[in-house]
Amino acid sequence: MYEAYFTEEHRIFRTAVRKFVEREILPHVDRWEEEELFPVELYRRCADEGFLGIGYPEAYGGTPCDRFMSIVHTEEMIRCGSVGLVAGLGSHRIAMPPVVRMGTEEQKRRFLVPVLKGEKIAALGITEPDAGSDVANIRTRAVRDGDHYIVNGAKTFITSGCRAHLVTTAVRTGEAGYKGVSLLVIDGATPGFSVAKKIRKIGWNASDTAELAFVDCRIPAENLLGGEGQGFYGIMANFQDERLFLAVMAHAVAALALEESIKYAKQREAFGRPLSGFQVTRHKLADMATLLEVAREFNYRIAARMEAGEDAVKEVSMAKNFACRACDRVVFDAVQLHGGFGCAREYLVERLYRDSRILSIGGGTTEIMKEIIGKIMQL
Ligand SMILES: Cc1cc2nc3c(=O)[nH]c(=O)nc-3n(C[C@H](O)[C@H](O)[C@H](O)COP(=O)(O)OP(=O)(O)OC[C@H]3O[C@@H](n4cnc5c(N)ncnc54)[C@H](O)[C@@H]3O)c2cc1C
Numbered sequence: 001m002y003e004a005y006f007t008e009e010h011r012i013f014r015t016a017v018r019k020f021v022e023r024e025i026l027p028h029v030d031r032w033e034e035e036e037l038f039p040v041e042l043y044r045r046c047a048d049e050g051f052l053g054i055g056y057p058e059a060y061g062g063t064p065c066d067r068f069m070s071i072v073h074t075e076e077m078i079r080c081g082s083v084g085l086v087a088g089l090g091s092h093r094i095a096m097p098p099v100v101r102m103g104t105e106e107q108k109r110r111f112l113v114p115v116l117k118g119e120k121i122a123a124l125g126i127t128e129p130d131a132g133s134d135v136a137n138i139r140t141r142a143v144r145d146g147d148h149y150i151v152n153g154a155k156t157f158i159t160s161g162c163r164a165h166l167v168t169t170a171v172r173t174g175e176a177g178y179k180g181v182s183l184l185v186i187d188g189a190t191p192g193f194s195v196a197k198k199i200r201k202i203g204w205n206a207s208d209t210a211e212l213a214f215v216d217c218r219i220p221a222e223n224l225l226g227g228e229g230q231g232f233y234g235i236m237a238n239f240q241d242e243r244l245f246l247a248v249m250a251h252a253v254a255a256l257a258l259e260e261s262i263k264y265a266k267q268r269e270a271f272g273r274p275l276s277g278f279q280v281t282r283h284k285l286a287d288m289a290t291l292l293e294v295a296r297e298f299n300y301r302i303a304a305r306m307e308a309g310e311d312a313v314k315e316v317s318m319a320k321n322f323a324c325r326a327c328d329r330v331v332f333d334a335v336q337l338h339g340g341f342g343c344a345r346e347y348l349v350e351r352l353y354r355d356s357r358i359l360s361i362g363g364g365t366t367e368i369m370k371e372i373i374g375k376i377m378q379l
Contacts, residue, residue, distance in 0.1 A: 005300045010072050017076035020049055025080040032206045033351065036198075038085050040121070040163065046089055047118030056100065060108050061116040067241075067303045071248050078252035081348050083355035086249065087362075088207030091160035094242050094363075095122035095168045098183050098234040102226035111166055111185055123164035125155040125186070125212060126235060132157075133368050135170070135235060136178035140214060142171035144221065149173070149184060151217040154196065157362075161210025162195050164188050169214075170231055178232040183225040192217040203354035240313060242363045243320045244303060250323035250359045251296040257327075257334035257352045258288045264338055275337065284333050291326035299323055314376040317369035324360035331356045 006014075024045060032038040046052050055070050056062025077086045092115050099111050114120040131137045140153025151171060161167065167186045174180030186193060197211040226234060262285060265276040275281045302319045305312045334349040335342035342349050360366045 005068050005304060006072070010068055013069060014072045014076055016049070017051070017073055018079065020051075021076055021080045025082075025085065029080050029082050029085060029206065032085065033082055034205075036200070036205045037208055038088060038206045042089060043121060044118035047116060052089075052092060052118055053116045056096070056112065056116060057108075060100075060112045062112075066307055067244070068300075068307075070245070071300070071303060074245055074248045075252045075255070078249060079256060081256065081351060082204075082206045083249060083253060083352075083358070084204030084207035087204055088160050090245075091124065091164070091207075092116075092122040093245065094159075094238060095124040095164075095166065097238050097241065098168055098225050099185070101237060102183065102230065102234050107185070107223075107225065115166065120165040121160050121163055122166045122168065123158050123160040123210075124238075125158050125161070125167045125169040127155060127157045129154055129156050129211070133365060136181065136232060137176075138170050138172060138181060140169065140171050142173050142182065142184055142219070144173070145218075147221050148218045149221060149224070151184065151186065151192075151214045151219055153214050155212040155214075156210075157199065158210045158212055159207055159362075161212050162198050162208035164210075167212065168225070170235060173228045173231075179229050181231040181235070182228050183231040183234050184219055185223040185225065186214070186217065186219055187223075190217045190219060202357055203351070204358050239364060240306070240316050243316045243369075244299070244306065246359050246363045247295070247299045247302075247316070247319040247323035250320075250327035250356070251292060251299055253352050253356055253359070254288070254292045254295065254323075254327040254330040257331045257349055258285070258292055260347075260349050260352075261285060261288065261334045261337045264341075268339075281337065284337060288330045288333055291330055295319075295323040295326040314373050317364075317372045320364070321360070321366050321369045321373075324356075324366065327356045327359060 050063055053062035054073055055065055058064055096112055096115055099107060115122045128138050142149035142151045165188045169184050169186045171182055171184050172180050173182040192215040194213050195210050196213040199209040201209055265281050266274055268275050299319050302312050302315045331353040335353045338347055338349050341347050
């Protein structure tokens with residue numbers, strides 16, 4: 001169906017990920033959602049399957065491949081029905097690219113290798129209690145003291161932050177504004193580093209989300225990525241793939257919600273016929289399928305353009321907004337179609353409805369995407 005994007009290799013990989021999800025995740029995922037955590041061993045299991053290394057250089061334990069391999073991985077992982085689990089297992093995907101892009105050989109070996117082996121958990125710490133969308137205004141300060149930086153401040157909403165061994169952290173080393181922002185990798189065992197709070201959320205429950213505190217943390221200067229003041233560029237470069245993958249997650253959630261809805265509509269009866277016997281139900285399903293198809297196709301197209309080396313900042317922002325809106329609509333209708341059962345924990349669409357809500361906030365909100373689109377269009 002999608003020959004333009006996916007090869008035989010992608011298809012073989014899809015089967016492998018699907019089997020892994022069915023074997024290792026689906027039997028336990030409801031419990032992990034209720035417990036609001038998945039076992040740490042799952043990182044190692046994913047590393048053993050080669051999933052953590054997708055897209056990273058071979059020299060550090062990765063498997064170089066195109067974005068479509070990562071898309072296959074994301075689509076199949078989402079079939080476990082817990083976006084939180086996928087986000088938690090994938091926090092390295094936002095934490096480690098700055099190391100690859102900006103790090104020295106020594107830093108890549110020290111930080112990236114153990115993460116790709118599933119031995120260490122990595123998180124990305126940008127958002128602060130007083131600065132989210134306004135990244136250039138972060139306040140966590142890193143002051144140089146000989147061979148170290150002394151870090152003071154706080155981060156919030158950090159995916160995998162509760163048990164991260166490494167946090168790629170945005171810190172202020174210089175003047176106000178974006179030019180004073182740097183990226184420092186902070187070891188979770190550093191004295192003065194603590195998890196101030198585990199944040200309970202509307203969805204993504206299987207992943208831990210942390211508020212982090214830094215009090216006089218002494219961080220070796222050799223943990224700085226790139227030079228002082230290069231952090232903002234690193235963060236912005238990182239956002240493009242993060243946003244593409246949030247868009248992919250959105251279309252994958254919508255696909256699952258549609259699948260569940262079609263099954264339910266054929267099996268549930270009302271007024272002497274299956275729900276699918278009503279034209280209004282068929283039209284609802286047709287609308288859901290249309291939104292999904294358009295969102296997915298656009299995401300693939302943008303991924304292909306990024307693969308070709310095109311700058312697609314505007315289009316990635318559009319893809320994220322479109323796919324998230326499509327997903328919100330599809331999960332809303334999926335719950336509606338399930339009636340009361342759509343509101344019950346036992347039904348997958350209930351979780352998808354909650355999980356979908358976060359996609360248009362994380363990685364840059366809908367409004368920030370529109371600001372980017374507007375700026376590029378010189379509106
Ligand atoms: C589950 C979850 C996981 C997350 N994981 C991570 C993570 O791992 N690492 C990390 O660093 N962050 C993470 N985040 C944080 C996320 O990136 C931020 O929540 C997001 O960027 C928005 O920032 P904020 O929450 O401070 O909202 P604010 O920036 O305060 O925005 C509040 C509202 O105002 C709007 N707004 C702000 N500025 C403008 C503007 N210029 N024009 C119009 N409207 C505007 C926003 O769109 C939003 O609707 C996560 C968030 C969630 C919910």
